[in-house]
Amino acid sequence: MDLTEAWKKLESDKLSKPVAGSVHIQKTSKHPVQKLILLFKVTLGFAIFFELGFIYLFAIMPQLIVKVFLVIMIITYAFFFLLNYKVLRKIKHSFRLDLSLKNTLKQVYDNTMSTLAFQRKASLIIYPLAATAGFLMGLAAEKDAAMMMQKWQVQLILLIAIIILTPSCYYLARWMEKVSYGKYLHQLRDLIAQFDKEEV
Amino acid sequence: MASEKEFTLLIEQNRGIIFKVIRLYVNHEEDERDLFQEVLFQAWRSYPNFKGQAKFSTWLYRVGLNTVLTFKRKPQLVVPHDNLSTLKASVEEKNYPEETEALYIAIRELNEIDRMVISLHLDGYENEEVAEISGLTKNNVAVKLHRIKETLTKKLKDY
Numbered sequence: 145m146d147l148t149e150a151w152k153k154l155e156s157d158k159l160s161k162p163v164a165g166s167v168h169i170q171k172t173s174k175h176p177v178q179k180l181i182l183l184f185k186v187t188l189g190f191a192i193f194f195e196l197g198f199i200y201l202f203a204i205m206p207q208l209i210v211k212v213f214l215v216i217m218i219i220t221y222a223f224f225f226l227l228n229y230k231v232l233r234k235i236k237h238s239f240r241l242d243l244s245l246k247n248t249l250k251q252v253y254d255n256t257m258s259t260l261a262f263q264r265k266a267s268l269i270i271y272p273l274a275a276t277a278g279f280l281m282g283l284a285a286e287k288d289a290a291m292m293m294q295k296w297q298v299q300l301i302l303l304i305a306i307i308i309l310t311p312s313c314y315y316l317a318r319w320m321e322k323v324s325y326g327k328y329l330h331q332l333r334d335l336i337a338q339f340d341k342e343e344v
Numbered sequence: 345m346a347s348e349k350e351f352t353l354l355i356e357q358n359r360g361i362i363f364k365v366i367r368l369y370v371n372h373e374e375d376e377r378d379l380f381q382e383v384l385f386q387a388w389r390s391y392p393n394f395k396g397q398a399k400f401s402t403w404l405y406r407v408g409l410n411t412v413l414t415f416k417r418k419p420q421l422v423v424p425h426d427n428l429s430t431l432k433a434s435v436e437e438k439n440y441p442e443e444t445e446a447l448y449i450a451i452r453e454l455n456e457i458d459r460m461v462i463s464l465h466l467d468g469y470e471n472e473e474v475a476e477i478s479g480l481t482k483n484n485v486a487v488k489l490h491r492i493k494e495t496l497t498k499k500l501k502d503y
Binding site for chain 2: 147148150151153154155157158159160161162163168169170172173174175176177240241242243244245246247248249252327328331332335338339
């Protein structure tokens, strides 16, 4: 069988069969990297929302210890907002599907991995701080938070809350990450390995 | 700003390339529809970078392959006769010749990178162009092609 001839037949018999859908450019994408970009934008939106919330709470909360923690939260969120924005710009700039396949695969894989790793690291700092700020605000609603925090029982409760909440949230996020991106990353790794295997 | 009308016209003229790339990698109806729209979206997004150094068809082939291979695809449907050894028994139900189906199955049995290399080659692209599209070296493309052709010929000869 002549391959070129058979290919021509295959093209006309099977490969050129139209796929459903008209030539209409949609404004949304289902590409995983495009979804990551959207996720970053949503995260940035939430960061602004929380910053405004913290500023409002700072203005209305009378107790100094709560204000100090709110300032820490405001600074932390501002820092992560800037980092998120930097990573988002990098991904948006480097995500191109009109370059060679090998480069594209490596870039998409690296971008996805570094984004997920960044979110994981950020969460390890955000969760304990958020738990502490929430705890203090809860105390301040009823009593003098600074006084209450001097009791070892209260400190212990806060410590236990942090010890339980931080790893739980971290591993829950990792599990969700695995469900959402696990198979996809495996697919990309397989393709990159096919390239690398040939070059040894 | 690139004209949407001009872009749509170019896509209309070359949309067979998109169909071909999708059919080479996907046999899941929902994925096919999603990927068709996704390739259009990505091509439109990248169109301002198209400077005309390559032909539009070559550029679209590249965007199509990159999009399909970096898309989160569903597990592919396994057709009962999707194997050369069981093809003969079921091919009478098809409207197209046995050898066409045999080549299609043989190509689908290759790994995804090999599938890309052989389809570009059989479409008449020079090794240098295949290397540019894939990111492989020219020598690597030549070696791969030799091996893929041997594999395909052997499979189809047995058939």
